[in-house]
Amino acid sequence: MNAAKRREIFTRLRQANPHPTTELEYATPFQLLVAVILSAQATDKSVNLATRKLFPVAGTPEAILQLEESGLSPYIQRIGLFRTKTKNIIATCHLLIEQHAGIVPDTREELEKLPGVGRKTANVILNTAFGKPTIAVDTHIFRVANRTGIAPGKNVLAVEQKLLKVVPKEFRQDAHHWLILHGRYTCKARKPLCQQCLIVDLCEFKHKNLAEASTK
Incomplete structure (x- = not known):
């Protein structure tokens, strides 16, 4: 894909959603x-359903530590791998208080030292909390x-490095959100909604689902 086509893709994504953000709820x-x-x-x-109940009760490292694992688990038990996540969150809270005065660090090196943080x-x-132009590659992206x-x-690292190289600088801050939302709602895994896609004419996918897009 050439640079002009990539620029047009992100231009259209920006026009459709000028201020994208995560769908996770947080303060x-x-x-x-x-x-x-x-x-x-x-x-x-599922995460938002859990945190809507958790955060009003325990929205700080100190408050979550007061819950302990036994008190935290009931809030997140409907989420997959909740036992491991409970342990990681408690351990992360300990480290934040002991090493960062309860404040989330804003460097990759320190963040990746926290349990459960890759x-x-x-x-x-x-990207989302500190406004840095990083691109987190999940399954959608x-x-x-x-x-x-x-x-x-x-692999995900190769895609991340490629995106950081080819996404024009003006789009880099929001590229993560545009791509994840596009993958979640339009470019779906099993059946992409190509007939509803605003970049279908720019996409290089060889097996587009264009049955209903003959007029595009």
Whole structure:
């Protein structure tokens, strides 16, 4: 895919959604961190259902530590891998208080030292909480980047590095959100909604579902 086509893709995505953001609900960087940890192998909807009850009761590291694992688990038990996530969140709260005065760090190195925080989670926090032009590659973005031809790669790191290289600077801050939303609602895994896609004429996917898009 050439640079002009990529620029047009992101221009259209921006026109359709000028101010994209995460669908996770949060009020502070710490709450976003907890929500992202919970979102691994879970839907944003299920996470929001849990945190709407959790955060009013315990929305800070100190408050969650007061709950302890036994008190935190009931809030998140409907989320996949909740036992592991409970342990990670409690351990993360301990580290935040002991090493960062309860404040979420704004560097990748320090974020990735927190239990339950890998590269993808760190990228989300750096981008969404701190406004840094990182691109967190999840399954949606990996699929969209490869399927459309925007930034093909064999693994998530390769796709991330390719996106950081080819996405024009003016779009880099919001590229993560545009691509994840496009993958979640339009460029779906099993049956992409090509007939509803605003970049269908730019996409390089060879097996487009254009049955209802003959007039496009």
